[in-house]
Amino acid sequence: MASDAAACTVTDLLPRDFESMEAVVDEQIAADPELSRNQLPRMVHRIIAKRATNAILAALNKSILLILPAAWSRAPELTEYSDETKHPSGEETTLFLGEHKFEIDYKPIVNVRILTFQRPLLKFRLILSTQVRSASITIRNGHIVSVGECDCAVEAELKHIIDEIDPPKETGFHLKLKSRELKLVDAYELKSPVPIGPRARSASPAHTL
Amino acid sequence: MALGLPASGIGGGKILRYVIWKKRVNVEASAGDPSLEWIGPLNPTFDPLSMRVNVIPGTVRFGGPIDVTTREVKNGK
Numbered sequence: 455m456a457s458d459a460a461a462c463t464v465t466d467l468l469p470r471d472f473e474s475m476e477a478v479v480d481e482q483i484a485a486d487p488e489l490s491r492n493q494l495p496r497m498v499h500r501i502i503a504k505r506a507t508n509a510i511l512a513a514l515n516k517s518i519l520l521i522l523p524a525a526w527s528r529a530p531e532l533t534e535y536s537d538e539t540k541h542p543s544g545e546e547t548t549l550f551l552g553e554h555k556f557e558i559d560y561k562p563i564v565n566v567r568i569l570t571f572q573r574p575l576l577k578f579r580l581i582l583s584t585q586v587r588s589a590s591i592t593i594r595n596g597h598i599v600s601v602g603e604c605d606c607a608v609e610a611e612l613k614h615i616i617d618e619i620d621p622p623k624e625t626g627f628h629l630k631l632k633s634r635e636l637k638l639v640d641a642y643e644l645k646s647p648v649p650i651g652p653r654a655r656s657a658s659p660a661h662t663l
Numbered sequence: 664m665a666l667g668l669p670a671s672g673i674g675g676g677k678i679l680r681y682v683i684w685k686k687r688v689n690v691e692a693s694a695g696d697p698s699l700e701w702i703g704p705l706n707p708t709f710d711p712l713s714m715r716v717n718v719i720p721g722t723v724r725f726g727g728p729i730d731v732t733t734r735e736v737k738n739g740k
């Protein structure tokens with residue numbers, strides 16, 4: 455069970471083909487005066503769309519169980535564990551987390567070089583919504599070192615955006631997938647322990663990862 | 664009469680151009696830590712069309728406080 459949950463990646467939540475990708479590529483090339491002037495063959499648009507899809511899937515092929523600790527590390531409830539005076543070196547604490555939910559977003563940007571033109575042509579926003587029913591994490595020396603007994607549901611959304619302002623301007627491209635249930639019964643040791651952020655919850659609920 | 668696909672002409676030329684372009688496209692990506700700015704390696708040789716993906720660090724928004732129900736503490740050395 456542990457290996458199944460650990461093996462689930464963000465890519466598993468997304469389809470192999472993004473139906474609207476070619477339309478997005480068409481739009482972005484048409485909106486770029488230099489690229490549109492070159493009148494690239496239609497097949498090039500198709501190749502860009504296919505390769506961009508594969509590039510995004512490869513870039514996001516990361517275990518969800520490695521992403522969750524990155525979110526928890528920003529939780530204000532865990533802030534005190536970054537303070538060595540409260541939790542001295544060598545102390546190991548296992549926390550049992552109750553029901554909670556959070557959203558993590560990342561922005562994959564596909565840079566395309568076509569002949570002499572180089573552009574961040576396609577910008578996306580990936581949102582992972584996580585509903586945690588229960589979880590336990592172990593903290594040592596200000597780092598989350600393992601995840602155990604995790605029961606949660608994760609849902610992915612991928613949106614095409616035009617710019618990166620907050621909130622980003624979105625287009626019609628929107629992939630939303632059904633949630634995936636993840637259950638971890640054994641402890642999963644993190645190869646790279648995640649440092650707990652010292653920042654407390656601010657008025658704005660967003661924390662930078 | 665020759666059989667098979669035309670080696671040239673509109674259909675054959677399109678296929679040939681497609682294959683040439685497809686070979687020229689170079690995309691390499693690896694799963695880096697999305698919390699870091701990630702840049703996939705590019706083929707150093709010249710490609711008329713290549714791509715890379717940067718995954719920009721994101722944000723996390725909590726839906727409410729996290730109920731930390733129990734703590735087990737083991738003191739180290």
